[in-house]
Amino acid sequence: MADEPRVIGEGRAYRATSAPKWRGDLLEYPADLERVNPMDYKALSAALANVELTREGIAGFVTKYGFLEIGASEGKGETFAKWREEVTLLRIVWRRLHGRPQAEGEEFVLKPREPRVDGRTAYYYDVLGYSGGVTVPDGPIRDRRALERVLARIISEHTIQLVGAQVDMSTSYPNVIFVPLNLLGAAWLQMAYDLASSELPDYRRCPECGDFYHPVRTRQRTCGKSKCRAAMYERRRDRARELSDEGMTPAKVAAAMSSELGENVTERQVEDWVAASRRRRKSGKAV
């Protein structure tokens, strides 16, 4: 595994191609592993931050995305304790970064310390033992600035160990690019990019398959897999037919569905959906 040629810009992670086995506290690296580029997962940090910390949850994650550390280091496997430790910190930082509610028991301490000096405020922070101080200029957004500094510090402590750099000569000018050493590094690198971006990506969970995705368009409602998009439209068509069967006019259905979906649904669409749903039910019954 150590001597595979490196493709420029491609981090390395390994995904289990069949369900991996827990041996006691250890999730063993199986013999059949598929190499993946963790940067291809555009919502990796969201998926890892929200992984269910159970044996099944972790096994499902490594089958879909990959193991945390294999790539940079090799061993027999990864322990449950390691997963809990790494995911808990990542989750706390991810939630704070993306303004999601903090879970119970996931302490993120960030407090201003008096007195102020020279128009600046000092803050104390403690996140699972990562503790220290940051100083920011006074002003209406000082809390936000202090938070960003703390997040930057914790993220950097990880990227400095888990991310390398390469010189890309494939473009007209040489270009330095970051390359995660493993999947965990890719998740922290993604959070570094998110923190540094002018607009935070709005990671969403697909209502059909449960996967996190990074919407390319603001109106995107599913992860983008064609089966999920098809399932969503089928649900819409059935909903339109249900309301229509209750005796609502197409205009009323359109209004009701516009508010349910948070997007503009026209009468014409409703008529098409109702007809499609009826056709489908008829053909379903005939089989």
Ligand SMILES: [Zn+2]
């Ligand atoms: Zn989906």
